[in-house]
Structure formats: C-alpha cells, structure tokens
Amino acid sequence: MTAHEVLPIDREFTPRLALRKRLGTLFGILSALAIIIGLTTLGLLIADVVRDGWHVLSWDFLTSYPSRRPEQAGIRSALVGTFYILILVAIIAFPLGVAAAIYLEEFAPRNRLTAIIEVNISNLAAVPSIVYGLLGVGVFVRTFMLGRSLIAGALTLSLLVLPIIIIASREALRAVPPSIREAGLALGASHWQTVRHFVLPAALPGILTGTILALARAIGETAPLITIGALTYVAFTPKSLFDPFTVLPIQIFNWISRPQAAFHERAAGGIIVLLAVLLLFNGLAIFLRARLQRRIRF
Amino acid sequence: MADPIAALTNAQAARAEAAPRVQAPTAAGMDVEQLSAFYGRFQALAEITLPIHPGAVTAVIGPSGCGKSTFIRCLNRLHELTPGARVTGSVRLEGVDIYQPGVDPARVRQLVGMVFQKPNPFPTLSIYDNVLAGVRLHRSRLSRAEADEIVERSLRAAALWDEVKDKLKAPGSSLSGGQQQRLCIARALAVEPLVLLMDEPTSALDPIATYRIEELIWELKQRYTIVIVTHNMQQAARIADYVAFLLAGEERTGRLIEFDTAQRIFTNPKRKETEDYITGKIG
Numbered sequence: 230m231t232a233h234e235v236l237p238i239d240r241e242f243t244p245r246l247a248l249r250k251r252l253g254t255l256f257g258i259l260s261a262l263a264i265i266i267g268l269t270t271l272g273l274l275i276a277d278v279v280r281d282g283w284h285v286l287s288w289d290f291l292t293s294y295p296s297r298r299p300e301q302a303g304i305r306s307a308l309v310g311t312f313y314i315l316i317l318v319a320i321i322a323f324p325l326g327v328a329a330a331i332y333l334e335e336f337a338p339r340n341r342l343t344a345i346i347e348v349n350i351s352n353l354a355a356v357p358s359i360v361y362g363l364l365g366v367g368v369f370v371r372t373f374m375l376g377r378s379l380i381a382g383a384l385t386l387s388l389l390v391l392p393i394i395i396i397a398s399r400e401a402l403r404a405v406p407p408s409i410r411e412a413g414l415a416l417g418a419s420h421w422q423t424v425r426h427f428v429l430p431a432a433l434p435g436i437l438t439g440t441i442l443a444l445a446r447a448i449g450e451t452a453p454l455i456t457i458g459a460l461t462y463v464a465f466t467p468k469s470l471f472d473p474f475t476v477l478p479i480q481i482f483n484w485i486s487r488p489q490a491a492f493h494e495r496a497a498g499g500i501i502v503l504l505a506v507l508l509l510f511n512g513l514a515i516f517l518r519a520r521l522q523r524r525i526r527f
Numbered sequence: 528m529a530d531p532i533a534a535l536t537n538a539q540a541a542r543a544e545a546a547p548r549v550q551a552p553t554a555a556g557m558d559v560e561q562l563s564a565f566y567g568r569f570q571a572l573a574e575i576t577l578p579i580h581p582g583a584v585t586a587v588i589g590p591s592g593c594g595k596s597t598f599i600r601c602l603n604r605l606h607e608l609t610p611g612a613r614v615t616g617s618v619r620l621e622g623v624d625i626y627q628p629g630v631d632p633a634r635v636r637q638l639v640g641m642v643f644q645k646p647n648p649f650p651t652l653s654i655y656d657n658v659l660a661g662v663r664l665h666r667s668r669l670s671r672a673e674a675d676e677i678v679e680r681s682l683r684a685a686a687l688w689d690e691v692k693d694k695l696k697a698p699g700s701s702l703s704g705g706q707q708q709r710l711c712i713a714r715a716l717a718v719e720p721l722v723l724l725m726d727e728p729t730s731a732l733d734p735i736a737t738y739r740i741e742e743l744i745w746e747l748k749q750r751y752t753i754v755i756v757t758h759n760m761q762q763a764a765r766i767a768d769y770v771a772f773l774l775a776g777e778e779r780t781g782r783l784i785e786f787d788t789a790q791r792i793f794t795n796p797k798r799k800e801t802e803d804y805i806t807g808k809i810g
Binding site: 427 | 650
C-alpha cells in the first residue's frame, strides 16, 4: 500500500473547504440577524410603552383605585388582585403539580393508562387559555357557585398552569440520575424515603424554576379571567376569597379600550408595572436556579 | 522522587496505625442456593449455588453480560426493583432466607450494604451528611456527639478521614472520583452492615485511586464479608479469597462455571472455560 492510497490527495478539497467556511459564516450572520430582529422589535415595543407611560408612574398611581377621571386613576386594586391571585395559584397549583409529577415519575406503573395521562397532560399545556376560562365559568363560577370571586379566578388559573408545573417538575425529577435512587435504596431507604430525602432535593432547583415561570404566565393571563367575569372596574381590594377582584392585565385591557388618550397613558403605566413584576419573577427564577444548582453536581 | 505507589503505601500504613480500631461487627456469611434471576421472560441467571464465607473477599468474575451485576444485586434485593424483574431460589444471611415472606427488603439492604460502579454521593448533601444519610433514615434522634462519632468512625474506616476532616461541610460532589468512592464506602459502613457488596467499584477510577480502594478492601475484610464484582482478573487475584466464575452461553443466561479459592482458580482451575477466561482466551 502506497502513501497515496492511505491518504489520497483530492484536488477539489481546498476550494470546497473554502465554500464550506463561507456557508458557515453566512449561517452565522443569518442567526445573528434573527436575534437582532427579535430583540429590536421587543426593544421598540418596550421603548414605546415607556415613552407613553413613564410620566404616569408615581406612588399615587400605584396606590390609587381606578377612577373615571384618568388623572386620578391608579392600579391599586389591580396590583393587589394580581398579588392575591399569585399567592393563591402558588398555594393551589404548586403542591398539586409537584405531587402529580412525583407520582407519575417515581411511583406510577408504566402502563397504557399512565401513557394516556402523560399525553393528555402535554396536550393540556397547549390548550388555549380561553378554554380554561370557559371551564372556569362552567365549573367554579356556576356549578360550585363561587361567582366572579378571587377564588374562582385562582382556581381557573391554577388549572391553566398545572400542566406546565407538572411537566417542568417531571423533567427536573427525570434529570436526577437513577444512581441517586439506587444509592438511597441500597442504604435501606424505603421508596418514599428515597424520593423525599434524596431525589426531591436534587430536583428542587428545576421544580422551582418551572413553577416560578408558570406563575409568571398566570399573572400575565387576561382571557380566562375576562371569561369568568373578573370585573374591570373594582374600587376596593378583596377582603375575602369570595370577593370580586381585578388584576393588572384586565385593568390595562379596560383602559386601552377607552377612547380617551389619557387612559391610554395609564394603560402604558400599567404595562410597565406588569413587565416589572414579570421581570422580577424571571430574575428570581434565574437567581434560584443558579444559587441551588451551584451546589448540585451529579 | 520515590515510587509514588510505595510512598502512598507507607503513608497509608502510618495512618492505619494511628487510627483507632473500629469495633468489629461479627462478619456474617451468606448461602446462595438455586438462585435464578429474570428480567421479564429473559433469564439472566440460572441456578447459582455458592457459599459466601464470612470475613473473606469473594470476587465474582466473568465476561460482560454474564450476569455478575445481576447476581450481586440479588444479594441485597436490589434486582427486584427493576420493573419486571424477579428472583427464584434462596439467599440466606446467617441462615435466614432474605427472600422469605415477612422479610423487609429495606432491612436486608441495611445489613447488606452496597457500593456501585460509579461513585454516587448525594449531590445535595455535604460530606458529613452523606455519611449520615443512611443512619438518619433509621434513627430520627441522633445527638450531635453521636453523629460526629459515626462520621469520624466511618470516614476513618474508609481511609478518607485525614483528607476531608477539615472540610466536612463541603459538598460530597466536590471530592475527586476516588475520594467520592471512598465516601460512598463510608456511607455504606455508617449503617453498620454485615456484608458489603461492591459492583466494579474501581472501574471508573484511575490506577492510584484503584490501588487505594483495593488496599481498603484488604483492611475491611477483617470486619466485613465482602462480595466484589470485577472484570479485572488481576484485581481479583490481588484481593480475593474466593472466586466465582460466571459465564453466559448462547441464550445469554449466566451460570456458575466454577467456585473455589482464589488460589486454585488462578493456579489450577478445574474447568476448561475458567482456564480460557483467566488466560485471556475468552471474554
């Protein structure tokens, strides 16, 4: 065997390599362009909102109830409503979602029934939110006679985010290597002890991140709450779970649908507050993930 | 610079002398009789019968896929946790069949500890808490002094104390691979097992870390019965008192070809298959 049989010389190789490198550069530029378009659009939207709404932001704006006179209108009831909804959805959806994920991932037998349940949970995560609103009207508002109350809204939004929490938690649990479960079992831990003491702590960063992002989704939702009849004008903060309520997106929606430009400015101010809350949440999720994951290496 | 291995040995020997001797639990023997293991319809092991002598190292050797790992996982009832897996026959620990009705598998796994191929310290726990993980499952009230005592005793027994005594609060996963494996050994010893199973404990480690684990096994067999799976014949020859040679045929069901003292298996095996395997003709 000669040297040229081992390593043949291809005269076309160098020109083709140059072409490949050019194609690589071109693809890089296209990808960068995609990012620039996405970010610029978002940046313009935010800049527009900030320009319109910046001057209405004040302590009074945050602490005043809505009003017929735009210069006096504030977001107090909406901000408080959003806060209550957030807490309630967290209390309802987090334990249910995590428990469902633990069951499906750690305890459920692998059979046709669980396969059907899994497919349906994935489908539920993709169902338009208005459909959850209709379900909320039928089940919580009418059948359970909860009316247009805080609790009806919280239950409806909990249904909406439950599939997201379940899916995120399952992925976090699945990312814990089987060797951790074996280590627990081999020490004489029961199945539940293994999950509780060794698997769950390792999956916690992922579960928390998924839950926080799901909650951020919940407080940004408008359609299901309009469907269940959350009020657009609420000049008080809810005193009990069964009181009517409003939330930021609904308040914004209400102001935008008014003809007066002064209300549009109030809406822009509300959007800035909502964005700030959402950003805070995403930041918290990133912080928690970084913080907890630094300790956890498999 | 002197030979690093020799230096390691001397340091190790000096440490072993300095360390207080651990209270010896009486080593227990096991008797495996007609043990067959299945994954669904697939039979992984057929009718294995052999004794596991107390206070000795029994090595299980054989080519890949011969059922070595399945066998060792039957000794602490870990095999049955794989969906569809089951076991027939009996495994007696000090005369009591661990598979008979009324036996709690979790209790079996306390008495028959296990160390795995890949070091698997709990990633969320510190070195200190890793050692105590098994103890805390069974004892809810543990005084600070007791806990400290168990941690030090177990880490000394696993020849890790001197390397980690100043950073017990550091995460277990911050240690090197060999240290992690010794941490896993310490964690297994902390629950005071009678038998220690080791499933290829050094196959993920470098030669020096491997050497330290082998040296540790030498020390541990004074107090524990050890069963070790290894695909490394030199390792089996270095550390084992008894050797079980498993081999799977066409149908991939592992069978016991020969069981004897390490001496006889490596110098004068009775079966031709054993000789072929240890001389490198098969596997």
